[in-house]
Amino acid sequence: MALQxxxxxxxxxxxxxxxxxxxxxxxxTVMAVVAGMFFxxxxxxxxxxxxxPKLAPGLHHVEVSxxxxxxxxxxxxxxxxxxxIAGRLRVSYPIYRRLSGSHIPAREAGTFRSRLLVxxxxxxxxxxxxxxxQVGSSATAPPGRPRNARFVNADFFxxxxxxxxxxxxxxxxxxxxxxxxxxxxxxxxxxxxxxxDGLGASVLINEVPFRVVGICADDQPMVPEWDRASTGGPQDxxxxxxxxxxxxxxxxxxxxxxxxxxxxxxxxxxxxxIFVSYWLDLPTPQxxxxxxxxxxxxxxxxxxxxxxRDFAGLRAAFPAPRTAVSFFLFLTLVILAGGxxxxxxxxxxxxxxxxxxxxxFRALGAPRRALFVRQMLEAALLSGLGGALxxxxxxxxxxxxNVVVADTDIPLHLTPTSFLITLAATLTVGVLxxxxxxxxxxSRPPTISLGRH
Numbered sequence: 226m227a228l229q230x231x232x233x234x235x236x237x238x239x240x241x242x243x244x245x246x247x248x249x250x251x252x253x254t255v256m257a258v259v260a261g262m263f264f265x266x267x268x269x270x271x272x273x274x275x276x277x278p279k280l281a282p283g284l285h286h287v288e289v290s291x292x293x294x295x296x297x298x299x300x301x302x303x304x305x306x307x308x309x310i311a312g313r314l315r316v317s318y319p320i321y322r323r324l325s326g327s328h329i330p331a332r333e334a335g336t337f338r339s340r341l342l343v344x345x346x347x348x349x350x351x352x353x354x355x356x357x358x359q360v361g362s363s364a365t366a367p368p369g370r371p372r373n374a375r376f377v378n379a380d381f382f383x384x385x386x387x388x389x390x391x392x393x394x395x396x397x398x399x400x401x402x403x404x405x406x407x408x409x410x411x412x413x414x415x416x417x418x419x420x421x422d423g424l425g426a427s428v429l430i431n432e433v434p435f436r437v438v439g440i441c442a443d444d445q446p447m448v449p450e451w452d453r454a455s456t457g458g459p460q461d462x463x464x465x466x467x468x469x470x471x472x473x474x475x476x477x478x479x480x481x482x483x484x485x486x487x488x489x490x491x492x493x494x495x496x497x498x499i500f501v502s503y504w505l506d507l508p509t510p511q512x513x514x515x516x517x518x519x520x521x522x523x524x525x526x527x528x529x530x531x532x533x534r535d536f537a538g539l540r541a542a543f544p545a546p547r548t549a550v551s552f553f554l555f556l557t558l559v560i561l562a563g564g565x566x567x568x569x570x571x572x573x574x575x576x577x578x579x580x581x582x583x584x585x586f587r588a589l590g591a592p593r594r595a596l597f598v599r600q601m602l603e604a605a606l607l608s609g610l611g612g613a614l615x616x617x618x619x620x621x622x623x624x625x626x627n628v629v630v631a632d633t634d635i636p637l638h639l640t641p642t643s644f645l646i647t648l649a650a651t652l653t654v655g656v657l658x659x660x661x662x663x664x665x666x667x668s669r670p671p672t673i674s675l676g677r678h
Contacts (some may be wrong), residue, residue, distance in 0.1 A: 248575050249607060252568050256611025256651055259557075259564030261618020264639075264647040266557040268623065269550045271643055272447045273456075277540070280450060281384045283331065283508035286539050287324055287520065289316045290530040310543060311454035312481055314502055318494045320529070321501040327519040329512060330505035332380035335467055336451055337501045339376065339475035343463065344369025345417045346427035346434050369429060372413065373478070375452075375461040376470045382408070384504055385451050390414075391424045392439035399438075400466050407435040412634060413462040414440035430465070431473050444635050448545050450536075452502055456546055460635050477501075507535075561650060565608075565658035572604060572662035600663035601656060608655020612648040619647075 290313075316324065321335050381387075382394040391414075395406040407428055414423050414437075427434045445460035469475075474490050477500035486496045507513040517533060524531050534542065619639055627636045 248571055252571050252607045253611045253614065255564050255567050255571075256608050256655060257614040258618060259561045260612045260615035260647055260651040261622075263554075263557040263561045263650060264615045264619035264643065265622045266550065266554045267646060268619065268637060268639055268643045270554045271640070272637065273548055273550060274545050276642060278446060278450065279386055280536060281332070281386070281506050283506045283512070284384055284536040285330075285505050285507050285513070285516075286314070286534055286536070287316075287503060287505075288313050288532040288534065288542075289320055289324075289524070290532075311479070312499060314452070314454055314543070315481070315499045316501055316503060317483070317497045317499050318501055319497075320524075321503050323523050324503045324505075324520075326523075327516060329507075329516045329519060331508050331512065332384055332506035334378040334381035334384055334451075334504050335501050336375055336377045336381060336504070337470075338452065338455065338461060338478045339374050339470065339473075340371045340478060341374040341473065341475060342369040342429075342431050343372040343374070343413070344429050346429040368432065372462045373459055374430065374463050374465055374475070376465050376467045376475065378467045380506070381451070381464070381504075384506060388442040389439040390442035391421075392437070395438055395466060400468070403468065404466070405433065405435045405469070406438045406466065408439040408441065408464040409437055410460060410462045410464075411441045411444055412460065428463075430463070433473065435465070444638075447633075447635055451504065453543055457633065459633055558650075561654050562658075565654035568604070568608065568655060569658040569662055572600070572659055573665065575662075594667070597663050597667035600666045601659055604655050604659030604663065605652060608651050608659075609648065611655070612651030615647055615651065616644060 315337075325333055325335060379395055379397050379400045382389070389408070390411065392408075394408060395404065399406055407430065409417070409423060409428070417423060417428065418426060418437075418440075423437050423440055426437050428437055429435075448456045449461070465473075471490070471494075476493070477498070479500075481499035483497040483499060486492050486498055505516070507516055513533070520531055520533060616639065623637045623639055
């Protein structure tokens, strides 16, 4: 019975909208515009602050404290400032070797980023390896473009749950064998292989052929959990086995200089230069205790201060950076509320224009509650339609941002989450600001007479 009554009032609400098409269209237009502005700001906000990605439950990180004087002294006489986040999330190569030498974690991965020359190569050899995979192989074609390349271990993809559209990450066996394999980002895969034929093809990296074993399904998040120090910058465009940084002589991007480093690549690996991030999976309390004992035995005698954190603790210690987008989201929320105020005034005008009709309903026995519900249903329909049409405002703005502004190569996306939040916010504002007009309309006294005969 309640459902039938609700359906009846909903049908009357729809008919009421059709009686005043001008006011209805105006209300929907106003709500669509203000909701579109909120939608745009929300997409930027969620790009930085959520929703948080799902990662391995046992993911841990070891922060190794560096002497403040050494790190700050590395920037003496320059206009640069030390990257505090990088100094806490990264370690030197010798420390990384100590952290990764326990064989206790279920999974572990070291990672750092470099700039390498990348271009499309020829087809892969029949045995599945990239043809001519020897360092220093020559090519007649011009060298490729510099790209952001990240060196990672095989466990990196499962630790951070990176989804691949095609193929799969390389295996531990391939990593131990030193196979020349690579996983491409979604962006680079589409650029080098626009016809979708990248899997199994060859990519020349510093003129060394690598076989493509996988292509990512999504763009890198704006806040990469594996390297928060690179938040807001260009994304990683390809992933290489960690051990390949030595044959390729890959220099780390933006290392923190702690002490003088020699000219040879071996000098870099033996130095206190900070550039490697290390992640490990400790799925059980026993594994964590065992690794804590290992750290005490390995780093304790060296006088190194360290802090082992699970990922919940790491997110609390290193929150997403503050940006102006939070203010703009608040501003557009105020604008959305302003749209609700305009909607309330228009609904009042609509109620005044329909005063006689409402009085007749009251005279025929319609209770105030029924009229109130009907007015609220009208408001919900109008604001809901405006919220749904907000995508027509937000989508062109996102396209314009990706094409014209392009502050990073990570594109802006309208996600189902952002759309649903916008729709819910618009409905909430519309319903809240419709309470007074609906109460006023429901308070209309019954019509006694429409005139004398």
